[in-house]
Amino acid sequence: MLSDIEIAAQAKMKKITEIAADLGIDEDMLEPYGHYKAKLSEELFSRLADKPDGKLILVTAINPTPAGEGKTTVSVGLAQSMAKIGKKAILALREPSLGPVFGIKGGAAGGGYAQVVPMEDINLHFTGDMHAITAANNLLCAALDNSLQQGNPLGIDQRRVLFKRCMDMNDRALRQIIVGLGSKVNGIPREDGFQITVASEIMAILCLAADLDDLKARLKRILVAYTYDGKPVFADDLKVCGAMAALLKDAIKPNLVQTLENTPAIMHGGPFANIAHGCNSVRATKLGLKLADYCITEAGFGSDLGAEKFMDIKCRFAGLEPSCVVLVATIRALKYNGGVPRAELTKENTEALEKGMVNLKTHIENMRKYGVPVVVAINRFHTDTDAEIECIEKFCASMNVEVSLAEIFAKGGEGGKDLAQKVCNVIENVPCDFHTLYDEKLPVKEKLDIIAKEIYRADGVIYTAQAEKALKEINYLGYSQMPVCVAKTQYSLSDDPSKLGKPQGFSITVRDLRISAGAGFVVAYTGDIMTMPGLPKTPAAQNIDVDSDGNISGLF
Numbered sequence: 001m002l003s004d005i006e007i008a009a010q011a012k013m014k015k016i017t018e019i020a021a022d023l024g025i026d027e028d029m030l031e032p033y034g035h036y037k038a039k040l041s042e043e044l045f046s047r048l049a050d051k052p053d054g055k056l057i058l059v060t061a062i063n064p065t066p067a068g069e070g071k072t073t074v075s076v077g078l079a080q081s082m083a084k085i086g087k088k089a090i091l092a093l094r095e096p097s098l099g100p101v102f103g104i105k106g107g108a109a110g111g112g113y114a115q116v117v118p119m120e121d122i123n124l125h126f127t128g129d130m131h132a133i134t135a136a137n138n139l140l141c142a143a144l145d146n147s148l149q150q151g152n153p154l155g156i157d158q159r160r161v162l163f164k165r166c167m168d169m170n171d172r173a174l175r176q177i178i179v180g181l182g183s184k185v186n187g188i189p190r191e192d193g194f195q196i197t198v199a200s201e202i203m204a205i206l207c208l209a210a211d212l213d214d215l216k217a218r219l220k221r222i223l224v225a226y227t228y229d230g231k232p233v234f235a236d237d238l239k240v241c242g243a244m245a246a247l248l249k250d251a252i253k254p255n256l257v258q259t260l261e262n263t264p265a266i267m268h269g270g271p272f273a274n275i276a277h278g279c280n281s282v283r284a285t286k287l288g289l290k291l292a293d294y295c296i297t298e299a300g301f302g303s304d305l306g307a308e309k310f311m312d313i314k315c316r317f318a319g320l321e322p323s324c325v326v327l328v329a330t331i332r333a334l335k336y337n338g339g340v341p342r343a344e345l346t347k348e349n350t351e352a353l354e355k356g357m358v359n360l361k362t363h364i365e366n367m368r369k370y371g372v373p374v375v376v377a378i379n380r381f382h383t384d385t386d387a388e389i390e391c392i393e394k395f396c397a398s399m400n401v402e403v404s405l406a407e408i409f410a411k412g413g414e415g416g417k418d419l420a421q422k423v424c425n426v427i428e429n430v431p432c433d434f435h436t437l438y439d440e441k442l443p444v445k446e447k448l449d450i451i452a453k454e455i456y457r458a459d460g461v462i463y464t465a466q467a468e469k470a471l472k473e474i475n476y477l478g479y480s481q482m483p484v485c486v487a488k489t490q491y492s493l494s495d496d497p498s499k500l501g502k503p504q505g506f507s508i509t510v511r512d513l514r515i516s517a518g519a520g521f522v523v524a525y526t527g528d529i530m531t532m533p534g535l536p537k538t539p540a541a542q543n544i545d546v547d548s549d550g551n552i553s554g555l556f
Contacts, residue, residue: 008119039253048290060307067332077114077408081416090292091265102541112409132251160226168197172534195531204519207269218518254284273300301490346383371433470513495527
C-alpha cells in the first residue's frame with residue numbers, strides 16, 4: 001500500500017496555467033510560484049464582481065478521535081467526485097500549519113487518492129503566507145518593546161501587554177518567557193509569551209479582511225496593551241501598521257493549486273478551530289463561489305467548533321449562505337465514542353456503534369439549528385462490516401438525513417460519486433433557511449450561554465474571577481456587541497477532552513476573555529486550552545527526511 005506522499009509523487013499535475021484556464025482565468029491574472037502553484041491577482045476580484053455566485057457546501061465532522069475522521073480527505077474527494085458527475089466545482093481550504101505537520105496530526109492536504117498537490121510544498125513553506133503573518137505579528141511586538149525602551153511615550157503598563165509574539169511551530173517552552181534580560185540596551189524586562197501563528201489575531205484578520213484597505217483598517221484596531229491609567233493602546237498608536245500591511249500585501253492574495261485529479265483548489269489562511277475561528281479566508285471562499293457552480297469548503301474539527309464559527313462568525317461577517325452541510329464520520333470513530341479502545345476498533349461491535357452514534361446525532365442536530373440541510377458522509381474503511389454499515393444507515397434514516405458511504409481515500413473521485421449526487425439532490429430539492437444562532441448585539445454572557453446550551457449541550461457557563469474581570473473591561477470599552485469565538489478542546493462537546501459521546505450534567509468553564517478588536521470578535525478561553533501547542537513524545541518530524549536528490553519522505 002502506497003503512502004500519501006508516494007501517491008502524491010505519482011500525480012500527473014497540470015501546469016497551474018492550465019488549471020486557471022479551465023476556470024476561465026487569464027494568465028495575466030496569475031502570479032506563479034513555480035509551475036504548480038500561483039497567487040490570484042487583485043484584478044481577478046473586480047473582473048468577477050458581477051458574476052453570480054455558485055452554491056456553498058460546508059464540510060464538517062463529529063468530534064475528532066485517535067481513529068481519524070478524514071474531513072479534508074472527504075472535502076477533496078467531494079470536489080473530485082463533483083467533476084466525475086459533470087459538475088463544475090472548486091475547493092476552498094485552509095493552508096496547513098507546520099505545528100501539526102511536525103507534531104502528531106500531520107499535514108492538511110487530504111490523504112490517499114484525495115489530496116491537494118504539490119503536497120510537499122503545501123505542507124511546508126507553500127507560498128510563504130505563514131511566514132508573512134509571523135513577520136507582521138512580530139514586527140508589532142518589536143515596535144511595542146521598542147516604545148517601552150525609548151522612554152515609553154505611550155505610557156504602556158508592561159504588566160498589561162496583551163499582544164504576544166508568534167511562530168508557526170509547536171514549542172511549549174515559549175508559552176511563558178521573560179524578555180529584555182541582560183544589560184539596559186536589551187530592552188525593558190517583562191513577562192511575555194509566544195502563541196502559534198495560526199492563533200495570531202493577524203491570521204484571523206487576514207482571513208476575514210475584504211481587501212487590503214480593510215486589512216489595514218483591522219490591523220490598526222488591534223488592542224495591544226493598556227496604559228498605567230487603564231487606557232487602551234492600539235496597534236495604530238505604534239505607527240507600524242503600514243509596514244505590517246506591506247509584509248502582508250502578497251499573503252492576502254489567495255493561492256491556486258489542484259487535486260490529484262486536477263480539480264482546482266484555492267488554499268488560503270489557516271486558523272485552528274480549537275483556538276481561533278477555524279476557517280479559510282473570506283476572499284478565497286468568495287472567489288471560489290464566482291469561479292464554479294459549487295464551492296466546497298471545510299471548517300476545522302467538529303461542528304461544535306469550526307462549523308459553529310463558520311456560521312456565526314465567517315458567514316455573519318461575509319454575508320455567506322451555505323446551501324448544504326456535509327457531516328463526516330467514520331464507523332471506527334463512532335465505536336470509539338461508544339467506549340471501544342483504540343486497539344479494538346477494527347472488530348465488529350454494533351452495540352458500541354449504536355451507543356457512539358449519540359455523538360453523530362448531536363452534530364446533525366447542531367447543523368440543523370442553522371436552517372441548513374445535512375448529508376452524512378461515512379468515510380469508509382475496509383474493516384467496516386455489513387452489519388455496522390446497515391446499523392448506521394438505519395440510524396440516518398431515523399434522523400431523516402441522507403447518508404453516503406464514501407470510499408474516497410481508496411478510490412478518489414470515483415469513490416465519492418454517490419456522495420456528490422446526494423449533495424446535489426439535497427441542494428436542489430431541500431429548502432435552506434440559513435440563519436445564525438444568536439444576535440451579536442446580545443451581552444457576551446448571553447451569547448456564550450446560547451452556544452454552550454445549544455451546541456455543547458451544557459447546563460450553563462461558569463466564569464472564573466479573571467473572566468469576570470475581563471468581561472467588565474470588554475463592556476467598559478464597548479466591545480460586547482461582537483460575535484464570540486470559543487477556544488475549547490476539539491475532542492469533546494464539553495471542555496473536558498475525556499468526556500466522549502454526548503456528555504451530560506456539565507458546565508463550561510470560561511477562565512478568561514480577550515478582545516480581538518481587529519478580527520471583530522471576543523475570544524473566550526475554556527478549560528485548559530493552549531494557544532501554543534507542544535510536540536508529542538514521538539513527533540512526526542522524526543520520520544521526515546530528504547535524500548540527496550531533494551525527495552522528501554515520511555511526510556503525511
